[in-house]
Amino acid sequence: MYAVVDLETTGTKTSWHDRIVEIAVVWVDEGGRIVGEWCTLVNPDRDLGPREMHGITGAEARRAPRFADVAGDVVERLAGRVVVAHNLMFDAGFLVAEFGKLGFRVPIADGRGLCTMRLAEHFLPGAGRSLQACRTAAGLPEHRAHSALHGARAAAGLLAYYLRRAGDPPPWGALADEARRAVWPPLESAGPVPVPRRSPEEREPHFLTRLVERMPRQRDPVVDAYLNLLDRALLDRHISASEADQLVATADRLGLSRADVERLHARYLVNLATIALEDRILTDGERRDLESVAALLGLAAADVDRALGEARDTPVAARPRWQLEPGDVVVFTGQMTPPRDIWEVGAVTHGLTVGSNVTRRTRLLVSSDPDSMSGKAKKAREYDIPIVHPTAYRAMLEALLAGR
Numbered sequence: 194m195y196a197v198v199d200l201e202t203t204g205t206k207t208s209w210h211d212r213i214v215e216i217a218v219v220w221v222d223e224g225g226r227i228v229g230e231w232c233t234l235v236n237p238d239r240d241l242g243p244r245e246m247h248g249i250t251g252a253e254a255r256r257a258p259r260f261a262d263v264a265g266d267v268v269e270r271l272a273g274r275v276v277v278a279h280n281l282m283f284d285a286g287f288l289v290a291e292f293g294k295l296g297f298r299v300p301i302a303d304g305r306g307l308c309t310m311r312l313a314e315h316f317l318p319g320a321g322r323s324l325q326a327c328r329t330a331a332g333l334p335e336h337r338a339h340s341a342l343h344g345a346r347a348a349a350g351l352l353a354y355y356l357r358r359a360g361d362p363p364p365w366g367a368l369a370d371e372a373r374r375a376v377w378p379p380l381e382s383a384g385p386v387p388v389p390r391r392s393p394e395e396r397e398p399h400f401l402t403r404l405v406e407r408m409p410r411q412r413d414p415v416v417d418a419y420l421n422l423l424d425r426a427l428l429d430r431h432i433s434a435s436e437a438d439q440l441v442a443t444a445d446r447l448g449l450s451r452a453d454v455e456r457l458h459a460r461y462l463v464n465l466a467t468i469a470l471e472d473r474i475l476t477d478g479e480r481r482d483l484e485s486v487a488a489l490l491g492l493a494a495a496d497v498d499r500a501l502g503e504a505r506d507t508p509v510a511a512r513p514r515w516q517l518e519p520g521d522v523v524v525f526t527g528q529m530t531p532p533r534d535i536w537e538v539g540a541v542t543h544g545l546t547v548g549s550n551v552t553r554r555t556r557l558l559v560s561s562d563p564d565s566m567s568g569k570a571k572k573a574r575e576y577d578i579p580i581v582h583p584t585a586y587r588a589m590l591e592a593l594l595a596g597r
Contacts, residue, residue, distance in 0.1 A: 194369060195221040195307070196274040197352060198284050199344035201249065203242030205283075207290035212237035213260060214249050215390070217341035218270040221277070223361075225353025231270055232342040233387035235260050240527050240567035247339050249390065251564025252397060252434035257388040260291045265380040266387075268299075272377045275368045276306035279324045279348045292378070300375035307365060309351045316355050327351055340390070400437035401491040404444055404451040416457060419443050423461060424515055425577070429585030430482070432489050433563035435574065458490040462497065466504035468514060475501065515579075517593045519544035521556035526569040529561050529583060536583065543590050551578060559586045 197219040204211035217232035234249060234257035241249060267288070278284040282303040292299045313320045313327045320330035324347055328336065331354045336347035356363060422443055426436040444454050465486060469479040483497045517523075523545050525533050536559065537547045548555055551572040558573040558580045565580070573580050581589075 194223050194274060195277050195349075195352060196271045197221055197277045197345050197349040198271070198288070199278065199341045199348060200284050200287055201247040201339065201341050202287055203237050203239060207286055210239065211242065211287075212239060213287055213291055214241060214247060214254055215341040216263070216267065217345040218267070219342075219345040219349045220270070220274070221349050221352055223356075225349075225356040227346070227349055230342065230345070231266070231387065232345070232389060233257060233263060233266075234390065235263065236566070238566060240565055240570075241562065243528060244562060245528075251562045251566055253388070253391060255434065255564055255566055258383075258385040261295055262383050262385045263387075264292065264295055264297075265382040266385075268377050268380045269382050271301070272375070273373055275365070275372045276301055277309065277348065277352055278306070279309045279327070279344070279351070280322075281306050281308035281311075297378040297380070299377060305371065305375075306368065307352070309348050309355070312355050316358055324348060324351070342389075397434060397437070399491050400432065400441050401451060401454065403437075403441045404449070404454055416447055416449065416453075419447060419449065419454075419457065420461065422577075423457075425579040427486060427489065428515060428579050428589075429563065429581040430485050430489070431563065431582060431585075433580070435564050435580075439574075455491065458492055459496060459500070462487055462490065462492060462500040463503050466497075466500040470501070470504050517545065517556065517589050519593070520546060522546045522548045522552075522554050523557045523559060523586075524548040524551050524555050524569055524573075526558060526560045526567045527562060527565050529559075536586075539590070543593055545593075551576065557581060557586070557589075559583055 199217050200213050201215035202211050202213055213235050214237050215232070215234050217230065219227055220229040222228050234254055236254050236257045236259045238259060241247075241251060241254060244250065276285070285301045285303055285306065288301050289299060309324070309327065310322055313322075313330070317327055317330040320327050324344065325335060325338065328334070328347060328351055331351060333347075333350055333354065336350075337343040419440070422436075422439055426432050426440065432440070449457075462483065465483060469475055469483060480497070483500070484494055487493065487497050523540050524547070525536055529536060540547050551558060551569045553576050555573065555576070555578050558569060558578055559582075560567070560570060560580055561583060563580045563582055570580060
């Protein structure tokens with residue numbers, strides 16, 4: 194009878210091109226019992242906005258379906274039911290906007306459903322507006338904030354509280370009749386598997402596991418394309434999901450087997466060890482850096498010792514180190530801490546040029562989420578421009594200053 198909805202979004206205003214990044218629907222029967230639920234992340238095809246609020250990363254969202262892919266699933270779960278939300282005006286506005294982008298009008302509006310925030314004025318006089326404040330006033334336990342599924346469950350629990358006090362039939366019975374008569378667009382479920390959030394302990398599988406197991410080549414392949422991509426990916430000592438996809442695709446295009454790639458990674462580690470030993474001193478920091486890179490490349494601590502031994506015994510020509518130079522153009526994207534304008538002032542102070550958009554002249558893009566789907570990040574990947582985290586960028590600034 195009821196479909197309780199909760200959303201996580203990139204921001205608060207559809208007029209600012211904010212989009213849905215997570216949607217959950219919980220079904221509740223006439224007695225207030227939860228009888229079903231559905232939730233998925235949604236790829237907004239843009240920057241994710243306040244990640245510190247919703248906690249969703251680009252690595253998660255970029256593999257999620259777009260709203261167009263799940264629009265039929267949403268219709269299937271809302272049609273014929275009274276739509277409920279805590280602050281229905283907000284959720285209804287975003288749903289109307291998303292369906293509007295697809296050319297459809299949907300029977301969702303502030304006055305065509307139940308808002309558990311507004312109902313609190315009657316059932317919980319004096320309670321605060323937030324969902325948690327209402328649940329506390331109702332004697333209900335705390336819930337996890339900024340998660341669509343937990344939010345929908347929490348609002349469903351609040352609705353059940355109202356139903357127990359409203360009597361039978363509840364005073365909003367006419368809404369149920371209207372919901373059954375409402376006409377929804379003829380959209381069918383496209384069948385994509387919902388993409389849930391990862392649990393905190395869940396990790397992305399190592400990209401080596403995705404390489405084709407083919408017979409290794411009999412000769413050492415010439416793979417500058419792969420090694421150059423690896424250089425960029427490791428600038429911030431982190432291989433993002435986007436970079437892992439690129440590495441797998443490049444290895445496949447070059448016909449490299451997993452054994453080929455593992456051999457290239459071992460060679461790459463030797464080159465890094467050679468750079469670390471240029472002054473014939475291996476510091477603790479250099480050792481930790483080699484171990485960090487080894488782990489990212491699917492190598493073990495023993496491989497670090499092997500690489501150092503080879504670098505000492507038979508030094509190889511080290512690959513040129515990537516570094517910023519005075520006058521290089523850097524661009525910043527997404528929300529950052531401290532604010533972006535402070536980073537931009539710092540870049541100019543170090544002799545760099547700050548660009549407002551990514552062009553082929555851009556040397557580096559700095560983003561708090563290297564898997565960002567912002568327009569700038571998309572252009573950087575198109576132009577093969579490195580995308581790094583602010584922490585790595587700060588280290589590059591220090592290296593630039595030391596090199597003067």
